[in-house]
Amino acid sequence: xxxxxxxxxxxxxxxxxxxxxxxxxxPPTRADLGQVTGLSRSAVAAVVQELLDEGVIxxxxxxxxxxxxxxGRPSAMLVPSTPRGHVVAMDFGHNHVAVAVADAxxxxxxxxxxxxxxxGQAQASLDAAVEIVGALLDDAGIAASDIRCAAAGIPAPIxxxxxxxxxxxxxxDWVGVNPQVELSRLLGWRVVVAxxxxxxxxxxxxxxxxxxxxxxxxxxLGDGVGASLILQGLPYPGVDGLAGEVGHTQxxxxxxxxxxxNRGCLETVASSTFVHSLMADAGxxxxxxxxxxxxxxxxxxxxxxxxxxxxxxxxxxADLCNWxxxxxxxxxxxxxxxxxxxxxxxxxxxxxxxxxxxxxxxEVRIAELGRRSELLGCVAVACRELSYRPWGRPQVLTG
Ligand SMILES: [Zn+2]
Numbered sequence: 001x002x003x004x005x006x007x008x009x010x011x012x013x014x015x016x017x018x019x020x021x022x023x024x025x026x027p028p029t030r031a032d033l034g035q036v037t038g039l040s041r042s043a044v045a046a047v048v049q050e051l052l053d054e055g056v057i058x059x060x061x062x063x064x065x066x067x068x069x070x071x072g073r074p075s076a077m078l079v080p081s082t083p084r085g086h087v088v089a090m091d092f093g094h095n096h097v098a099v100a101v102a103d104a105x106x107x108x109x110x111x112x113x114x115x116x117x118x119x120g121q122a123q124a125s126l127d128a129a130v131e132i133v134g135a136l137l138d139d140a141g142i143a144a145s146d147i148r149c150a151a152a153g154i155p156a157p158i159x160x161x162x163x164x165x166x167x168x169x170x171x172x173d174w175v176g177v178n179p180q181v182e183l184s185r186l187l188g189w190r191v192v193v194a195x196x197x198x199x200x201x202x203x204x205x206x207x208x209x210x211x212x213x214x215x216x217x218x219x220x221l222g223d224g225v226g227a228s229l230i231l232q233g234l235p236y237p238g239v240d241g242l243a244g245e246v247g248h249t250q251x252x253x254x255x256x257x258x259x260x261x262n263r264g265c266l267e268t269v270a271s272s273t274f275v276h277s278l279m280a281d282a283g284x285x286x287x288x289x290x291x292x293x294x295x296x297x298x299x300x301x302x303x304x305x306x307x308x309x310x311x312x313x314x315x316x317x318a319d320l321c322n323w324x325x326x327x328x329x330x331x332x333x334x335x336x337x338x339x340x341x342x343x344x345x346x347x348x349x350x351x352x353x354x355x356x357x358x359x360x361x362x363e364v365r366i367a368e369l370g371r372r373s374e375l376l377g378c379v380a381v382a383c384r385e386l387s388y389r390p391w392g393r394p395q396v397l398t399g
Contacts, residue, residue: 089378153199160241197226203377222333310345318353332367
């Protein structure tokens with residue numbers, strides 16, 4: 001049975017094409033668009049009107065004597081709208097919710113973090129985020145009606161077709177939850193949702209250590225372990241949006257039991273949770289609550305452990321480097337705030353296990369945004385969304 005899909009997808013493609021032409025400049029008139037696209041006058045007029053109504057583009061009247069200002073009705077050049085308003089970013093970790101409000105250019109105005117058992121309580125976590133959003137907007141004096149878009153990172157595999165969380169063994173309270181639908185319902189705005197590591201990669205691409213890199217692997221070593229692949233400037237989601245589930249790669253047959261039900265997963269030796277407990281055992285108390293792991297390397301035993309974690313992570317990434325030949329490996333998440341012992345461990349394994357020519361091209365960097373990579377990635381993604389992008393997973397943010 002034929003549906004209306006072909007016509008609507010053709011209209012969508014036309015709209016994308018016209019938007020792209022206007023964004024790439026020089027500013028066209030309606031007549032220019034007709035010539036370039038071969039569309040009829042009425043078709044061009046309809047698409048342009050739609051984009052004007054959505055606020056994606058604006059009209060710039062041609063001054064008297066300017067191009068196309070001859071006879072007849074004065075024509076207008078079409079230019080992309082300057083994004084206005086504000087965006088909201090929400091980063092869900094396994095044990096925290098962080099929220100930021102930023103302007104349309106991505107400057108953070110207010111930010112708040114709170115500790116919460118996110119894994120065990122899906123609805124309560126979403127409600128908590130919504131409550132913090134309200135409080136932040138009040139504090140910053142920004143009206144809810146001024147929010148143009150929101151983005152959220154979730155620490156679980158998200159099906160790119162249904163937007164539901166797909167994980168039977170991890171975060172079972174979240175299985176079948178659709179954070180995109182739920183947050184949009186609670187907040188009343190358009191909300192873009194992606195896996196937290198994907199958001200982290202976008203944060204580092206726009207603001208941090210991955211700027212200018214087109215082929216990279218971002219690994220988040222937080223309470224959980226996940227990764228995001230950027231290949232030739234584009235996120236690589238896999239067929240179901242589940243690429244990068246590296247945390248449950250088995251690194252030891254005899255290792256500790258993991259929350260996924262397997263044993264010896266990478267996550268059991270390279271998550272921040274484990275280093276927290278080591279620090280407590282060693283009698284180390286954090287000096288800075290915002291960066292509790294920053295001083296972990298002061299204790300020789302903890303430093304050695306972290307270096308070993310780095311080597312294990314590097315061993316897993318070395319195989320991936322042989323497959324993909326990436327330029328950058330960005331180590332993010334809370335564990336990355338320990339810094340050099342971790343990076344050294346990763347580099348050592350890459351040097352040892354990756355084919356030498358490939359190892360030479362890879363640069364291992366610690367994320368520059370620390371625990372904020374994911375939150376700022378949400379800011380970047382929400383701002384990008386304001387510029388009208390058809391959205392599946394986060395689009396490329398490299399220059
Ligand atoms: Zn596991």
